[in-house]
Amino acid sequence: MVSVKSLLLATMATAAYAAPRCVKSMPAPPKTGGTKELADPAPGLVLKKIALGYGIQNYTCADESSTSVSASGAVAVLYDVTAYHPATAKTGLTKPEWEKLPESALRSASFPLNKLPGSEYNADPAQPFPAPPEDMATFSGGPGLLKFLGHHYFDATGTPMFDLSAVGLKASVVKLDGVEAPKDAYEGPMGTGAVAWLQLVESKMGLSKGLSEVYRVITAGGAPEACSVAGKGDQSVPYATFYYFY
Numbered sequence: 001m002v003s004v005k006s007l008l009l010a011t012m013a014t015a016a017y018a019a020p021r022c023v024k025s026m027p028a029p030p031k032t033g034g035t036k037e038l039a040d041p042a043p044g045l046v047l048k049k050i051a052l053g054y055g056i057q058n059y060t061c062a063d064e065s066s067t068s069v070s071a072s073g074a075v076a077v078l079y080d081v082t083a084y085h086p087a088t089a090k091t092g093l094t095k096p097e098w099e100k101l102p103e104s105a106l107r108s109a110s111f112p113l114n115k116l117p118g119s120e121y122n123a124d125p126a127q128p129f130p131a132p133p134e135d136m137a138t139f140s141g142g143p144g145l146l147k148f149l150g151h152h153y154f155d156a157t158g159t160p161m162f163d164l165s166a167v168g169l170k171a172s173v174v175k176l177d178g179v180e181a182p183k184d185a186y187e188g189p190m191g192t193g194a195v196a197w198l199q200l201v202e203s204k205m206g207l208s209k210g211l212s213e214v215y216r217v218i219t220a221g222g223a224p225e226a227c228s229v230a231g232k233g234d235q236s237v238p239y240a241t242f243y244y245f246y
């Protein structure tokens with residue numbers, strides 16, 4: 001079996017060869033084009049994987065007159081899209097196709113979580129993820145079947161976790177910075193807007209494996225409904241995004 005490392009090295013060598021005038025052979029996270037941008041990853045870090053994440057963002061309202069919605073977690077399935085990055089020779093998508101992938105998935109791919117009976121987007125708290133893990137079937141605007149990479153969830157301490165179980169990588173993270181998604185980002189099926197782009201860094205809780213930084217970029221959907229609309233209690237809002245793992 002070919003190791004992940006040698007595969008990545010091969011991919012990067014190919015990408016560098018295909019773009020000889022490009023100084024950076026490893027893709028940096030994309031920029032929003034807004035007034036403030038996320039900083040690049042720390043020097044020396046290597047891009048290990050890019051995932052398409054599809055799932056829900058959770059929020060809570062203390063009551064319906066509350067002006068602030070608080071974020072309470074997220075659950076998403078991660079699919080490996082590393083080979084579809086535009087810098088990859090042969091398998092890379094065009095830049096517009098790539099940038100539309102989270103939106104296309106959110107519009108057209110089937111919801112990847114086990115739903116609570118009768119709900120549209122609520123995941124089953126007892127078992128949100130289908131078992132055994134499923135690949136994402138071909139969807140309109142997508143490059144074909146997407147391989148299962150892992151799970152994103154919040155652990156018992158409320159810390160975001162990315163468990164890339166298919167390749168043995170893990171990231172337990174805290175938020176370092178966030179910037180608004182571009183105005184033209186897809187607002188999602190609930191019409192609430194796209195969640196912020198984030199730079200997440202290793203939590204120093206000793207739970208990560210082989211990863212130090214995670215970027216959430218090119219977000220689609222996931223922003224909350226106002227408490228006046230959602231009412232008191234929890235809401236789950238569907239979203240899709242790219243996660244870049246360093």
Ligand SMILES: *[C@@H]1O[C@H](CO)[C@@H](O)[C@H](O)[C@H]1NC(C)=O
Nearest residue numbers: 058073074122123124125236
């Ligand atoms: C998010 O809400 C869903 C219900 O839609 C629930 O199953 C899940 O446990 C919640 N997860 C977190 C981390 O808040």
